[in-house]
Amino acid sequence: MKRLLSLVLVLGMLLGLTSLALAQGPSGELEIFSWWAGDEGPALEALINRYQELYPDVEVVNATVTGGSGVNAKAVLKTRMLGGDPPDTFQVHAGQELIGTWVIADRMEDLTFLYDEEGWWDQFPQGLLDLLSTEDGIWSVPVNIHRSNVMWYVPANLEEWGVDVPQTWDDFLAVCPTLQEAGVVPLALGENWTVNHLWESVALAGLGPDGWNALWAGEKSWTDDDVVAVWETFGQILDCTNEDAPSLSWQQAVDMVVNGEAAFNVMGDWAAGYMTTTLGLEPGEGFGWAPSPGTDGVFMMLSDSFGLPVGAPNRDATIAWLRLLGSAEGQDLFNPLKGSIPANLNSDVTNPDLYNAYSRSAAEDWASNTIVGSLVHGAVANERFMNDFATVMEIFLSSRDAVAASNAAQAVAVQAGIGG
Amino acid sequence: MTRQQVSPRRVLIYVALILLAALYLLPVYMVLITAFKDPAQINLSTVWALPQPVDFQGFIEAINAFMPNLRNSALLVIPATLLSAIMGSMNGYVLSKWKFRGANVIFPLMLFGMFIPYQSILIPLFQFLRSIGLFGGIPGLILVHVVYGLPITTLIFRNYYAEVPTEMVEAAAIDGAGFFGIYRHIMFPISLPGFVVVIIWQFTQIWNEFLFAVTLTSTDAHPITVKLSELAGGEAVQWNLPMAGALLAALPTLAVYIFLGRYFIRGLLAGSVKG
Amino acid sequence: MGVMTQSPTLFARLRRLNRDRVAAFLMLLPSVILLAIFVYGFIGQTFYSSLTDWSGLAENPVVNFVGFENYNQLFTDLLNVRFRQDLVNTFFFTLFFLVGCLGMGLLLAVLLDQNVKGESIFRTIFLFPMALSFIVTGTIWRWLFNPRGGINVLPTVIGLEPLQIPWITDRTQIWQFNWQDLPKIIAIVIVVTLVWLAYRYWRQARRRAMLYTGGAAVLILLWVLLGGADAVQTTPIPETHGFNVAFVGIIIAATWQLSGYTMAMYLAGLRGIPHELREAARVDGASELQVYRYIILPLLRPITLSAVIVLGHISLKIFDLIFAMAGADNATTDVPGILMYLTAFRGNQFAKGAAIAIVMLVMVAVVIVPYLYTTLRSEHEL
Structure with a gap:
């Protein structure tokens, strides 16, 4: 359960090395906390598999607590955070769930540096960036739009x-x-x-x-x-x-x-x-x-995002993870399986080989509709x-x-x- | 021996007993047949049908899924049980044979600790474990179970040692045996049944416990009960897995109960203070 | 008195005795200290927290002292209706769970007491659920009470129509009452109890005791009639509470698990009743039923009391069973134990969670403290 089995997905088409692969490979462990178990699991697993390809030295621990919308996971996660035992990164909905719970309690690290380095300020819709930001910084990386x-x-x-x-x-x-x-x-x-x-x-x-x-x-x-x-x-x-x-x-x-x-x-x-x-x-x-x-x-709309908690045991491995899931490549791996559309504007959402008819129609609506949270x-x-x-x-x-x-x-x- | 007469009344008694026994065993039947079904075969309208064919795949999958948690439970239960039994034995000895002034006040105060709803100490306990660096792991949980196990283990041993004639202790004292000597030569050698009762009791209690386990451990230290509750409470569950998990979680305590039932019942009755 | 002549050895013995007493005390001390901290210290801390406004996830939260505000809110504030329903749930759950366990346990014990063959096998079957975790029980019964499977389709095995019982998904609430009437209801229950007591004292010709209890009953009745009960401040608007039928499934599961315990207790009690006593009654022409009614049941009363206390305090703090069986978010089957967990550890309103925990503690203490007191006192008298 803890350690995922060897890779199944062949990702030969993604041979062109992105900046990701060039980064110095972190090592250690990466514990990813989410409520995507069972039927919601494959999308996250695809992303983890890609991560393992890029960073074979990191042991990924996929810690899931089942229960839709995170009803059970939230209690477990908060208990761990309060206990001073945060996971390396965890799933959190963009918006007040992130800001009103975690950011005001000073539990998250500012990710402005990561957005600067990756040039993400122009790659995500402004409305979404607003949901992730306060005056003091930006606090998580969105992986999708639902x-x-x-x-x-x-x-x-x-x-x-x-x-x-x-x-x-x-x-x-x-x-x-x-x-x-x-x-x-x-x-x-x-x-x-x-x-x-x-x-x-x-x-x-x-x-x-x-x-x-x-x-x-x-x-x-x-x-x-x-x-x-x-x-x-x-x-x-x-x-x-x-x-x-x-x-x-x-x-x-x-x-x-x-x-x-x-x-x-x-x-x-x-x-x-x-x-x-x-x-x-x-x-x-x-x-x-x-x-x-x-x-x-x-x-x-709602958006699942991952952040970097203060005191995360494996900071480097986590930052590498956030880099991957924020990138167009990562989002195009994740979203076709999850049924969501990518948050990153550079992703290939119009590609019918990747995204099915539903996703493409949702992407069109996302571009043309009135957006509410x-x-x-x-x-x-x-x-x-x-x-x-x-x-x-x-x-x-x-x-x-x-x-x-x-x-x-x-x-x-x-x-x-x-x-x- | 005279053969008992077959009266309508006795027939009625047996019919009632067999029906009731069937009723009590119904859930067991359900667990067994569901745990050994192929998930694709689990259909709400045929839940009571026997698995055809018997499918061990799901059960093996469950063993793999639950193995780390079974291990955690074992690592937790064994030291916690032994420690609380040893401390309880010493306390019981002191409280039954070395009554001092105030013991009549201290003992009920200790006993009260086994009845409290643990929610009422959970928040400070959580902070305390965190401050001494034991939050999240099994050692912290061991400490907690040892402490909150003290009242019941002390009670059982105190009642057990109370039956040892005081004259025996006095005689040993006259022979020159001291506090530890009496324990070693008189009390401890006859303590085996007491230890069995206490160990069985603590073993089942700690193995089955959930509230402390879910609030005081991190994911990788979750005992079996926490894992089971997550699996069963989750989504679109393939019910063969939770049922196989329930079976795995129940087996150790059931085995203890079936093979050492006599002692189990004794512990059970001791829980009502007087025994 | 030969004390003087023996004094050297006695003195030495006394000295050793003292040393041993110190050793005994020192051996007990770690347990006493641990329990003092982990039970009483922590309860004190929880109580203190319940008097503050501590909430949120901050590392160093700003905490203000607010007195009994959290308790006040729990019992009167509109939005804490869930807590009040939880208390009602606990009351009904405890009531039916006790009735179920005592009834079932007594039935099983009496059946097994009839000199049956294979008694130990039957006993094992009825008692084995006790060895299981509430989580295991909850998981199994959750599956059994699936509205579209499990128990409901059992009749189809013999060709009957499936049942349509919604079990834990039932939203029906029966025996409803207005929370604002609660002071009145409690007062009337007390009056009825006092009147019954007075009647018993009168039968026993204890005039003084009868006068006191009767007088108290009259006073409380007057208080109610003069509107005293209506003046007690409860909720601002009428609020309906009652018995959630969804609990039936949980009561069944809990009874399945714990009736073996009452059976074992009753069986031990029945075995302790001398055979001659029953024989004597039979010789006097009492029917089997009368033997139980007039000889055996009265002798089992202390056991019933013990069982009520032990099971009662379990049901007052029930948590794991419902957590596993219905989930933490199923409001119709909510109880204070679950609400406390969610409030403190998911909602991070620690002060309020602490207040709920203290209310739970008080409920349990009301049952346990008198029991411990009387049990241990009678032990000393023996």
Whole structure:
């Protein structure tokens, strides 16, 4: 488990030595901490394999803690950091999860020097760099861009049931009874955090990108009518989901759609990586996608990144790792398998040999759409808010009271200093 | 010997016992059949069917995946058990045969330590281990288990030694034996059953423990319970792996229980203070 | 008195005795010091932390003293509703877990006490789950309670329809009550208990004791009737709590694991009851049922009490089983132990985590301290 087996991927086409290979090879260990285990593993492993080729003297330890969206990993990681035993590098979502948790606690090293050396300032979109930076520096290296607001389905199944892809949540609610009568779950849902994930797509549809951003800037109250309306719609949508949701992982919820038990699923586009890499489905044929209802033209983004914690035991090996994963080469290895698009603007995202139909379409949207940040995946709100938002969701789920949920969310926002 | 009469009442008793036994063994059946299934064969609607064919691949995979953690658990359990047993034996000897003023206060105060929810000491414990450089590794966890094992080991040995007649101790004292002499020549030689009870008890407790393990060790020092919880709580799990893991995690304590059950029960009953 | 004539040897012996006493004390000392620090010192530190606003991951956090604010928030603040539901969860879980273990344990013990063949095999089967880790149990039962597999499809093995029980994914909450009514509910429970006690004292002709308890009951009742209970400050708005049906699966798993323990205790108790006692009752014409009702059960009462204490304190601090079985984030099956772990080690709100831990400690201490006190005192009297 610890040490990966020998290389499988042949990367002969990448013979031209980049600046990476010329660097003096570090040695020692490199412990990479992430929550990409199992089905999400192959992309990270491809990157690690390349790293081992470049730096054979480094022993890579791939420390994964399973649990989607890092729900379990975060507790383990924080415990280790507090215990003065940081891994060499760890996965962290760009945005408030990085800044509001780790940077304000002085746990990260400034990576300005690395961005200078690699010329990365021009290679990443400015909006993304902003999510990684404070006045004092830049704190991690992004490896990908994921989209949160995507709805997945199987085209052939929809045809069979005579259902169109809903353009709005009202459309969806209209077809919901039809599907239920046919014995199909209209919307597949999984464990806790996937409920929050669904909520953010519903909220984006209800508030629009401006309203969504205003919420996080503290310019809009959670008790406004349109926010309350979001909770109401959300409640109606929940009535169209499977009852055993809490026992399912996000993959199992996707499986329901693939197996024809459910019509739709709203999940980030790691679902595309799962369906192509693990399930071997062809994008467009085996599965179809659309922006989640009511969010056409808006790209709700999140980005996985890796940083250099203060006190990392193997600093040189870590910097070499960050160099690789930030480079266009590294991103083109990682992202085709992960289902995400590369963050590095120099990568080869239009190459159909590397990126499948889904990824290419996502890349087009990324270039043309309005960009907003994800709540559940750490971009717009700090973890204090995220933790307490789980309570808000619980209040809603147990009471189904939109006003109570809105009031509670407002209280949480104030306590967590949103926009403050 | 007279043959017992077959009465409807006795039939009913046996039927009830066999049904209940089947109920208690149901999870075991599930573990065994799932652990030896080919992952592709695991289908929610046929979970109760026997594996066809029996697939050892998954089990071997599980052994490989769990081996480092089994090793960690073994490295943790053996020293922690022995140390806490030795200290408990000494404490039990002192508290049963050398009662001093205040012992009646100290003993309950010590005992209280085995009932507390460990959450109530977890944060300072965490900081303390960090400050002495023992956070993250197995030595720190050994220390923790030795300390929090002291109340129960002391209790078991105290109750055990209380049954040694005081006259024996007095006679030895008159013969000139001192504190250590009495322990070495009188108490220790008859302590074997006590040690077996304590060692079995501590072994199962420490092997099965989770809260300290998950908060006080880093990834490479995780004992088996932490690894198992991660695997089972993870994503799109192929359930043959967690089941094989559950089997592996359970085997050592089960073996102890089956072969030394008598002592296990004694430890169990000792946990209720009076025995 | 022959003391004078023996004094040299006695003196030497006393001196040695003193030396031995010192040795004994010194041998005990390391354990005493370790436990003093690791139990009482750390509890003190946790309590202190719970009075501060310590949160965040900083190496040298700025920490302010805030008094009992964290406790106040836990019990009254809107957003800490999860903690209050956790207390309710713990209450119901403890209740049904105890009922399950005592009932099952007694049933098994009585069955095994009927002079059955293969008793040791049966005993081994009923007791083996005790040897397992809660994590193992949780992992297994998580799989068994999968809503679309496991127990639910068991009937299909004999050709029946599968069950549709949602188990731990159930969101149903029954026996709901308003948290604001809690002071009133507790007061009424106390009144009922006191009245029952008074009745018993009256039967025993203990007039004084009866008057005291009865008087206290009347006073508390008056306090409630005059609105005293309503004036106790709880949550600002009405807040519904109740029994989460999702716990049924967890109660079953916990009972499976620990009923063997009560069985072993009861069995030991049954074996300790002299045979003549039962025979005498039978000779007097008591039916088997009556023998149990009037002879055996009363004699087992001390064992029941011990089991209630030991199992009760386990269920009050339950953590691993639910962690493994339902996951840490499944709010319907949350308990204080898990909330404390998440609050302190994932949310990094250490002060609040410490406050939850202290509440847990108090709950356990309320059960354990009187038990230790009475058990050890009766031991000294013996």
